[in-house]
Amino acid sequence: xxxxxxxxxxxxxxxxxxxxxxxxxxxxxxxxxxxxxxxxxxxxxxxxxxxxxxxxxxxxxxxxxxxxxxxxxxxxxxxxxxxxxxxxxxxxxxxxxxxxxxxxxxxxxxxxxxxxxxxxxxxxxxxxxxxxxxxxxxxxxxxxxxxxxxxxxxxxxxxxxxxxxxxxxxxxxxxxxxxxxxxxxxxxxxxxxxxxxxxxxxxxxxxxxxxxxxxxxxxxxxxxx
Amino acid sequence: xxxxxxxxxxxxxxxxxxxxxxxxxxxxxxxxxxxxxxxxxxxxxxxxxxxxxxxxxxxxxxxxxxxxxxxxxxxxxxxxxxxxxxxxxxxxxxxxxxxxxxxxxxxxxxxxxxxxxxxxxxxxxxxxxxxxxxxxxxxxxxxxxxxxxxxxxxxxxxxxxxxxxxxxxxxxxxxxxxxxxxxxxxxxxxxxxxxxxxxxxxxxxxxxxxxxxxxxxxxxxxxxxxxxxxxxxxxxxxxxxxxxxxxxxxxxxxxxxxxxxxxxxxxxxxxxxxxxxxxxx
Numbered sequence: 001x002x003x004x005x006x007x008x009x010x011x012x013x014x015x016x017x018x019x020x021x022x023x024x025x026x027x028x029x030x031x032x033x034x035x036x037x038x039x040x041x042x043x044x045x046x047x048x049x050x051x052x053x054x055x056x057x058x059x060x061x062x063x064x065x066x067x068x069x070x071x072x073x074x075x076x077x078x079x080x081x082x083x084x085x086x087x088x089x090x091x092x093x094x095x096x097x098x099x100x101x102x103x104x105x106x107x108x109x110x111x112x113x114x115x116x117x118x119x120x121x122x123x124x125x126x127x128x129x130x131x132x133x134x135x136x137x138x139x140x141x142x143x144x145x146x147x148x149x150x151x152x153x154x155x156x157x158x159x160x161x162x163x164x165x166x167x168x169x170x171x172x173x174x175x176x177x178x179x180x181x182x183x184x185x186x187x188x189x190x191x192x193x194x195x196x197x198x199x200x201x202x203x204x205x206x207x208x209x210x211x212x213x214x215x216x217x218x219x220x221x222x223x224x225x
Numbered sequence: 226x227x228x229x230x231x232x233x234x235x236x237x238x239x240x241x242x243x244x245x246x247x248x249x250x251x252x253x254x255x256x257x258x259x260x261x262x263x264x265x266x267x268x269x270x271x272x273x274x275x276x277x278x279x280x281x282x283x284x285x286x287x288x289x290x291x292x293x294x295x296x297x298x299x300x301x302x303x304x305x306x307x308x309x310x311x312x313x314x315x316x317x318x319x320x321x322x323x324x325x326x327x328x329x330x331x332x333x334x335x336x337x338x339x340x341x342x343x344x345x346x347x348x349x350x351x352x353x354x355x356x357x358x359x360x361x362x363x364x365x366x367x368x369x370x371x372x373x374x375x376x377x378x379x380x381x382x383x384x385x386x387x388x389x390x391x392x393x394x395x396x397x398x399x400x401x402x403x404x405x406x407x408x409x410x411x412x413x414x415x416x417x418x419x420x421x422x423x424x425x426x427x428x429x430x431x432x433x434x435x436x437x438x439x440x441x442x443x444x445x446x447x448x449x450x451x452x453x454x455x456x457x458x459x460x461x462x463x464x465x466x467x468x469x470x471x472x473x474x475x476x477x478x479x480x481x482x483x484x485x486x487x488x489x490x491x492x493x494x495x496x497x498x499x500x501x502x503x504x505x506x
């Protein structure tokens with residue numbers, strides 16, 4: 001993992017190092033060794049141009065991140081690995097849609113992962129449940145988990161800790177509504193039915209919870225726009 | 226409805242609908258209908274788009290706070306690379322190529338007299354409207370040019386719209402899954418409307434909906450689409466037409482084809498492309 005960090009392809013929020021996107025060497029790199037030096041946005045551009053080597057480099061950088069995220073939502077590693085392939089195939093097909101102006105490549109990649117994971121969960125709900133399917137216990141926070149997080153891997157400082165604290169400020173009812181939407185892909189109406197609550201109540205909880213999260217993150221100088 | 230802190234910046238009535246759902250939109254917790262309305266609004270309203278972006282960043286931070294697990298198995302990468310180089314995997318797409326691919330899959334418009342069935346039906350249908358005399362005169366079909374699309378054969382009279390007898394809405398192609406476009410005409414006096422359009426997917430069910438000034442959604446009718454993709458159909462408004470601020474056409478998956486506000490003729494629009502990380506259809 002240290003070798004990926006030292007290549008500096010992700011500038012993060014280090015104020016001493018200006019964020020650089022789209023840099024190109026004078027000679028167009030052809031080998032995977034040259035590709036390793038490129039930042040994510042440039043690699044994404046190469047993928048859009050049809051470079052399998054560029055996709056391979058991005059896979060090496062972020063497959064663990066994507067797998068961790070997918071497994072957390074889907075609940076089992078096998079499903080996570082299957083989705084990992086699909087995420088990178090989608091990246092291969094839609095790399096041209098990525099723009100560095102909208103944010104980092106890893107957040108774009110994880111958005112794809114989240115969306116595809118939720119789609120898979122929704123498909124499962126429409127199918128008869130397998131006997132061995134697990135209903136994952138999912139929490140936005142897990143204070144006992146000491147493993148490094150995606151953000152630590154991607155050099156984003158104390159994001160995870162800040163996010164954990166932000167979630168902990170929410171009343172349980174608001175946190176539950178957000179978690180059911182985020183991890184299980186339920187709509188407001190479905191959440192209301194599952195919890196036996198009025199739709200308006202769920203809407204309000206989700207709204208207030210998200211506003212509190214935004215306010216907390218903005219107060220702690222997290223760039224949100 | 227909880228007032229928003231940025232309410233003063235949003236002077237468009239459509240903003241209220243979007244802002245009331247903006248947090249849930251960012252979480253992906255809206256049903257397909259509401260999501261489609263908000264998505265369309267965000268194409269046009271920069272203020273609401275900024276608001277949505279702030280909540281989407283909250284969701285992105287949720288992604289990044291996930292604990293890191295073990296790396297994937299070694300064979301996964303090889304399987305992926307094998308699939309990339311296989312013949313049946315499409316090359317990288319640009320942002321518009323899926324539309325080109327879908328258009329190529331559509332059957333070409335039939336030639337000959339069958340194209341004019343909608344036009345032949347139009348005259349007796351138009352008489353049913355209270356202002357039908359002017360309406361019927363406004364319709365003319367160009368039988369001499371078989372290559373023109375249906376909306377070139379039927380030209381709605383702009384003077385009717387300016388006279389206030391009939392309101393015109395233009396159907397904008399805003400849904401990536403359907404090329405449907407055309408016009409919706411509304412007669413205020415007898416509460417009837419008419420949809421005229423082309424390039425709708427005939428294998429899908431399309432419904433016409435409206436949102437009134439109370440924010441209530443009501444279905445007007447189910448469209449009957451000609452195999453060529455043409456539509457010419459009348460419907461009755463469930464309430465007074467003037468109460469409806471927005472009209473939508475949806476396909477069976479809830480994808481939206483937004484019908485814009487009142488116009489005096491063909492509405493030319495070029496909505497800025499909203500980059501989304503992943504289409505969820």
